[in-house]
Amino acid sequence: MQAVFLVSVLLCATCYIASAITDGLLPNGNFELGPKPSEMNGTVVIGRQAVPEWEISGFVEYIKSGQKQGDMLLVVPEGAYAVRLGNEASIKQRLKVIKGLYYSLTFSAARTCAQEERLNVSVAPDSGVLPMQTMYSSNGWDSYAWAFQAEVDVAEIVIHNPGVEEDPACGPLIDSIAIKVLYPPKATNQNILKNGDFEEGPYVFPNTSWGVLVPPNIEDDHSPLPSWMVESLKAVKYIDSDHFSVPKGKRAVELVAGKESAIAQVARTIPGKTYDLTFAVGDASNSCEGSMIVEAFAGKDTTKVPYESKGKGGYKRAVLRFVAVSPRTRIMFLSTFYTMRSDDFSSLCGPVLDDVKLLSVRKPRRM
Numbered sequence: 481m482q483a484v485f486l487v488s489v490l491l492c493a494t495c496y497i498a499s500a501i502t503d504g505l506l507p508n509g510n511f512e513l514g515p516k517p518s519e520m521n522g523t524v525v526i527g528r529q530a531v532p533e534w535e536i537s538g539f540v541e542y543i544k545s546g547q548k549q550g551d552m553l554l555v556v557p558e559g560a561y562a563v564r565l566g567n568e569a570s571i572k573q574r575l576k577v578i579k580g581l582y583y584s585l586t587f588s589a590a591r592t593c594a595q596e597e598r599l600n601v602s603v604a605p606d607s608g609v610l611p612m613q614t615m616y617s618s619n620g621w622d623s624y625a626w627a628f629q630a631e632v633d634v635a636e637i638v639i640h641n642p643g644v645e646e647d648p649a650c651g652p653l654i655d656s657i658a659i660k661v662l663y664p665p666k667a668t669n670q671n672i673l674k675n676g677d678f679e680e681g682p683y684v685f686p687n688t689s690w691g692v693l694v695p696p697n698i699e700d701d702h703s704p705l706p707s708w709m710v711e712s713l714k715a716v717k718y719i720d721s722d723h724f725s726v727p728k729g730k731r732a733v734e735l736v737a738g739k740e741s742a743i744a745q746v747a748r749t750i751p752g753k754t755y756d757l758t759f760a761v762g763d764a765s766n767s768c769e770g771s772m773i774v775e776a777f778a779g780k781d782t783t784k785v786p787y788e789s790k791g792k793g794g795y796k797r798a799v800l801r802f803v804a805v806s807p808r809t810r811i812m813f814l815s816t817f818y819t820m821r822s823d824d825f826s827s828l829c830g831p832v833l834d835d836v837k838l839l840s841v842r843k844p845r846r847m
Contacts, residue, residue, distance in 0.1 A: 566650065570638055577634065596613055763792075774831050
């Protein structure tokens with residue numbers, strides 16, 4: 481009877497988790513289900529519950545792909561519809577989650593008529609303001625990741641435009657909002673670093689080809705890239721092997737903003753011991769051409785790894801040998817230069833980093 485009871489409890493727990501959340505789009509996360517004609521005044525949505533599955537506040541527009549705004553043609557990345565948030569407008573959805581787990585939101589956004597648009601993303605008590613001044617993709621849309629830890633069983637997800645523009649309708653377009661559970665990775669006897677292959681990270685939309693921006697940790701207390709911190713002013717890009725060239729596995733990181741785009745992790749080390757930090761440097765096969773340099777840091781030691789990119793994929797491996805001087809060693813990577821795509825001089829790109837490993841050297845030889 482005890483065994484039957486235990487199995488029943490496990491099945492119920494599994495059912496609860498499954499019903500609580502699945503990785504992928506939120507209910508009506510792509511806004512393809514729209515308001516009724518009676519709930520719209522032109523493109524403006526009327527009524528807090530007019531957009532199915534969402535609660536709206538303020539000046540919210542329901543935008544169809546190809547719609548014109550003056551001389552500008554509004555494009556939607558997936559499907560046919562998106563929403564636009566005007567001054568102080570927001571969209572909100574409540575979602576059942578598992579208390580204590582970490583989650584990452586991924587959403588696509590496009591700047592429209594203001595140069596300094598930004599979005600405030602929050603799941604109480606966590607919140608972060610994501611700047612949108614820098615656009616990284618060629619079509620004007622970028623996907624952003626933002627993470628939180630669930631403190632209650634129901635998360636209230638809010639995306640808010642805090643902007644105050646002369647035109648109240650001037651604000652970012654939002655589309656394709658998804659969620660993914662993040663599982664904290666562990667160090668192993670094969671790698672002191674956690675998530676060195678970057679396989680654990682935010683949800684990547686299967687139908688988009690521009691990757692996901694991971695914001696600086698000053699904007700996000702919980703990194704969407706578990707165990708890594710983006711310690712810079714600009715984001716790094718999380719890329720997948722379905723759309724980019726990746727040195728190993730299915731995921732990697734592209735350092736897209738020069739020295740303003742750094743990624744770091746603090747590892748446990750033994751003072752006096754010798755360690756090898758190995759990693760792969762390459763290009764994403766996204767027309768990012770030219771001379772690139774990845775700088776690697778391990779405590780006070782550093783190395784510069786040059787890579788000549790033809791923008792068609794490929795990579796090289798590198799190693800930084802160092803002697804630990806403290807029980808904790810900060811490992812960091814950044815790109816020396818800014819690089820633009822050869823087929824689009826308005827899109828930032830950079831070297832790819834992957835397969836990062838840290839291991840102690842038993843009998844170090846001179847290198």
